[in-house]
Amino acid sequence: MAMTDTRQNGRAALLSRRAVLGGTLTAILMSQRVAAACSPSPLGTARTLAVGTAGGLFTGLKTYPRTLPLGPREVILSFDDGPASTTPAVLDALACEGVKATFFMIGRNVAANPALARRVREQGHTVASHSWSHPWTFRQLSVEAGRADIARGFAILNETVFGLPGSSPPPVPFFRYPGFADTAPLNEWLAAQNIGVFGCDLWASDWNPMSADAQLKLVMERLEKAGRGHILFHDTRAQTAAMLPDFLRELKRRDYRVVNIVPGPGKAETIPAPAGWTSETEAIIAGKRG
Ligand SMILES: [Zn+2]
Structure with a gap:
């Protein structure tokens, strides 16, 4: 029952920016739009990239001077902070386009929404950790x-x-720090357990409230500038769930390809940041502290 409610809430969020009519007509239009969201020629997942984390891994240009070896117009999609009531809409949008993504989940949200957390995995996505309490x-x-x-x-x-068992080595040894705020001792400890630390190459800034249209425009502008990269979203944000169908269609229209990251053997190949690289997240973390 709770699952059904959550799914319905998620679908409503997906459609909320267009649903301005009332009563039965709204319900009919909404169901048509859900159906219409599934493209006859879906974007799909272009390839799977096995990412080895032996001895640790620190990747993502916002925080680290290395990133995963993506080709031109290749993107990795990741969603932080769920599972939450908006997650089903995100899952539905990804399923319609045959796209696989990585979900960095907050442990206490997993405890609160266990069936939803399992559904993410059952739909073929990579389930990774974003700490217990954020x-x-x-x-x-x-x-x-x-x-x-x-x-x-x-x-x-x-x-x-x-x-x-809880204490087993994680089958997906992928971790993202809340706010990208790592520490040297924790990095060392994670590396000793062969757990990889994932930043991102660009983000949607979807922690800032904005309309779904503004959200789509912002992330497409950033992606066009970067040309490729691991993009961070939050599946807890209604604006992200609402714009995701349009975003995925836009990726297809502009010939982007989605890469799905999964755990792999050994140590991942990474490529260095361009000359003159600096961490963007350090400045943000320092600013928030001050
Ligand atoms: Zn977070």
Whole structure:
């Protein structure tokens, strides 16, 4: 029952920016639009990239001077902070276009929405960890408290999504720090467990409230400028769920290709940042602290 409610809420969010009519007519139009969202020639997932994390991995140009080896007009899509009531709409949009993505989940949201967390995996997406409690920031915690929060985040995924004992090595050893605020001791600890740290190459800034149309325009402008990259969204944001069908169609129209990242053996190949690289996230984290 809760699952059905969540799905309905998600579909409503997907359509909310267009649904201005009332009563039965709205319901009919909404169902037509859900059907229309499934393209006869879907975008699809162009390839799967196995990402090895042996000895650790630090990737994503916003934070680290290395990134995954994407070709021109290749993108990786990732969604942070769920699962939440808006996640089903995101899943529906991805399913309509045959697109696989990575979901960096907050552990306590997994505990609150276990069936939804499992659905993400069942639909073929990569389920990764974004900590247990999403502390802002790990830099404010002791190393012990930081380790405990990260370990608990992986443990709930093991137990809820993967059917493993909590303390097992994570089957998807991919981690993203809340706010990209890493610390040297935690990085070292994660690397020793062969867990990779994922930043991103560009983001949608969907933490800022804006219309779905403004959100689409912003992320397409950034993508056109970058030409490729690992893009960060939040499946907890209604504006992101609402614009996603249009975004995926736009990717297809402009000949972008989606790359799905999955765990792989050994150590991933990465490519260095362009000359003159600096971390954008350090400045943001420092600003927020001040
Ligand atoms: Zn987050």
